Amino acid sequence: MNLLLGAAAIGFILSLLALGVYVSFRIFEFSDITAEGSITTGAAIAAVLLTHGWAPLTATFAGALGGMCAGTVTGLLATRCGINRLLSGILTMTALYSINLRIMGKSNIPLTNDHTMVSQAEAWGKAAFGKSTLAIWGWEVAVRDASLLIMVPALILVVCLALYFFLHTNLGTAMRATGDNAQMIRALGVDDGVMVVFGLALSNGLIALGGALLAQYQGFADVQMGIGMVVWGLASVIIGEALVGTRKLGYAITGTVMGSVLFRLLVAVALRWGLNPNDLKLITAAFVLAALIVPNALKSLKQKPRSLTHA
Amino acid sequence: MLEIRNVWKTFHPGTPNEVRALQGVDLTLEDGSFTIIIGTNGSGKSTTLNAVAGSFFVDEGQLRIGGTDVTRWPEHRRASLIGRVFQNPFSGTAPSLSIAENFSLAARRGLSRGLGPALGSRMKAEMRDAVRQLNMGLEARLDNAIGTLSGGQRQALTLLMAAWRKPQLLLLDEHTAALDPKSADQVIALSETLIARDRLTTLMVTHSMQQAASLGDRLIMMHRGKVIHDLRGAEKARVRPADLLERFEELRRSELLDESAAEMLERLYV
Ligand SMILES: Nc1ncnc2c1ncn2[C@@H]1O[C@H](COP(=O)(O)OP(=O)(O)OP(=O)(O)O)[C@@H](O)[C@H]1O
Ligand SMILES: [Mg+2]
Numbered sequence: 001m002n003l004l005l006g007a008a009a010i011g012f013i014l015s016l017l018a019l020g021v022y023v024s025f026r027i028f029e030f031s032d033i034t035a036e037g038s039i040t041t042g043a044a045i046a047a048v049l050l051t052h053g054w055a056p057l058t059a060t061f062a063g064a065l066g067g068m069c070a071g072t073v074t075g076l077l078a079t080r081c082g083i084n085r086l087l088s089g090i091l092t093m094t095a096l097y098s099i100n101l102r103i104m105g106k107s108n109i110p111l112t113n114d115h116t117m118v119s120q121a122e123a124w125g126k127a128a129f130g131k132s133t134l135a136i137w138g139w140e141v142a143v144r145d146a147s148l149l150i151m152v153p154a155l156i157l158v159v160c161l162a163l164y165f166f167l168h169t170n171l172g173t174a175m176r177a178t179g180d181n182a183q184m185i186r187a188l189g190v191d192d193g194v195m196v197v198f199g200l201a202l203s204n205g206l207i208a209l210g211g212a213l214l215a216q217y218q219g220f221a222d223v224q225m226g227i228g229m230v231v232w233g234l235a236s237v238i239i240g241e242a243l244v245g246t247r248k249l250g251y252a253i254t255g256t257v258m259g260s261v262l263f264r265l266l267v268a269v270a271l272r273w274g275l276n277p278n279d280l281k282l283i284t285a286a287f288v289l290a291a292l293i294v295p296n297a298l299k300s301l302k303q304k305p306r307s308l309t310h311a
Numbered sequence: 312m313l314e315i316r317n318v319w320k321t322f323h324p325g326t327p328n329e330v331r332a333l334q335g336v337d338l339t340l341e342d343g344s345f346t347i348i349i350g351t352n353g354s355g356k357s358t359t360l361n362a363v364a365g366s367f368f369v370d371e372g373q374l375r376i377g378g379t380d381v382t383r384w385p386e387h388r389r390a391s392l393i394g395r396v397f398q399n400p401f402s403g404t405a406p407s408l409s410i411a412e413n414f415s416l417a418a419r420r421g422l423s424r425g426l427g428p429a430l431g432s433r434m435k436a437e438m439r440d441a442v443r444q445l446n447m448g449l450e451a452r453l454d455n456a457i458g459t460l461s462g463g464q465r466q467a468l469t470l471l472m473a474a475w476r477k478p479q480l481l482l483l484d485e486h487t488a489a490l491d492p493k494s495a496d497q498v499i500a501l502s503e504t505l506i507a508r509d510r511l512t513t514l515m516v517t518h519s520m521q522q523a524a525s526l527g528d529r530l531i532m533m534h535r536g537k538v539i540h541d542l543r544g545a546e547k548a549r550v551r552p553a554d555l556l557e558r559f560e561e562l563r564r565s566e567l568l569d570e571s572a573a574e575m576l577e578r579l580y581v
Pocket of ligand 2: 356357358
């Protein structure tokens with residue numbers, strides 16, 4: 001039970017990653033892998049500031065700001081310098097590895113004794129419940145998990161609402177149209193390059209926010225923590241699309257969060273059943289690959305019923 | 312209103328794919344004029360419109376709209392003066408956004424876009440009225456994704472959107488070529504209504520001699536990156552589709568003549 005609660009909490013935290021991936025990959029159709037660096041940047045900045053005694057909220061948002069800068073750089077490389085989109089992301093990601101090490105000063109920063117948003121949530125939980133374990137439907141639940149499972153989804157809800165309303169402003173609508181039809185939005189007077197830069201800043205800001213929270217949840221920031229994150233985010237987005245469809249923006253955002261949580265729960269169960277953690281990335285990659293090719297394969301099967309009967 | 316001064320454009324210069332698409336185009340449109348461009352495939356009609364809209368910068372020459380030199384303005388900046396409908400119905404709208412959202416984008420053409428809500432209730436009421444006049448039943452579907460509509464419906468909406476903020480210049484590039492005859496007629500009728508209502512200065516490319524003869528107050532024929540005929544006033548009003556086909560035929564004969572003359576010279580001297 002505690003295992004699942006923990007997985008759900010991580011799922012909610014990493015839904016920020018999934019939302020960021022949704023913004024870049026789906027709204028802008030920009031295969032941006034800056035995320036692998038910017039999630040660590042968010043964690044690194046937050047961790048360093050926290051060990052220097054900054055307020056948890058300020059440190060966390062400083063982390064998000066770092067991610068926005070990274071996204072801006074990738075966007076400028078792609079739109080102003082005309083560098084291939086994938087390569088722009090790779091360049092920023094590679095540079096970020098060194099920058100993250102510079103920020104942290106070492107490859108791992110433990111946060112166990114610092115005042116973080118997580119320890120804050122735990123303190124509030126203890127004050128509210130008055131003890132350190134709870135009995136829910138006969139299960140022993142740590143107050144830490146219970147209070148996090150209230151605080152984190154609440155925070156995610158706020159972020160999702162803000163994202164939803166932002167994407168319905170004049171600026172946000174123009175950003176969505178840019179990914180849909182850049183020629184049209186230029187003809188309506190919008191500099192599509194600027195929109196892409198804003199979009200990647202938004203995307204990587206969300207992702208770095210997720211990184212900052214993840215570091216506080218797991219109690220450390222590590223320079224390697226970003227590896228494979230884009231594929232994890234994509235997997236969540238794809239699960240979300242399968243769950244609720246993509247028709248409306250509100251559904252897509254909700255689905256992405258649900259996808260992230262479900263994905264984490266599935267991973268937790270698979271690990272519990274004896275899956276080797278080292279195989280996790282391979283399996284996730286295979287899953288995303290399948291999700292990318294199966295719909296097309298099904299379509300071509302439907303289009304050529306003849307070849308089926310002859311086969 | 313629009314002045315095109317000696318504009319030249321070569322694509323892929325210095326390569327085997329070099330195309331001299333515009334070779335000294337000169338054209339001045341008066342305020343409120345509705346000009347039709349015809350010409351053979353590859354004669355530079357679309358390239359002229361793209362040059363005006365700013366899809367690329369011209370190699371030489373000048374472009375002025377309403378007296379302002381826009382030759383070095385990027386496309387999105389010129390869009391504050393220009394409304395545009397493309398040949399491809401997919402080009403003019405954002406398919407996954409709703410009809411209303413597409414409209415809200417057009418409603419801020421040339422204006423800044425901030426954090427205000429894109430869809431106010433007043434704007435929605437205004438656009439519902441405008442869309443109702445299309446008689447396509449779309450006013451009930453304002454929240455549907457535009458990608459679910461037919462090409463004709465999308466093109467009609469694109470036209471409404473382009474004319475929404477009364478552009479100084481309206482560019483129509485074969486905007487009915489991809490439509491079935493009935494939709495094409497509807498879109499043409501709508502074009503006429505909007506252009507007449509707001510006295511929009513319009514530049515329209517078409518391959519339909521019917522449209523070329525019946526629409527507009529001026530007719531231009533392009534050939535090999537140049538304007539070769541320019542009919543206006545009474546002359547334009549008199550013109551019939553058959554006359555225009557005649558001109559194309561003439562052009563074809565002189566081309567053949569050119570070729571046979573070249574062949575003859577080649578035989579004589581090479
Ligand atoms: N972006 C481009 N890059 C390279 N060549 C181009 C480009 N745009 C146009 N051309 C070439 O320029 C020439 C003129 O093309 P343009 O599209 O203006 O012709 P058009 O008069 O519109 O013809 P059509 O009636 O077929 O639409 C053609 O040879 C075309 O291949
Ligand atoms: Mg053309």
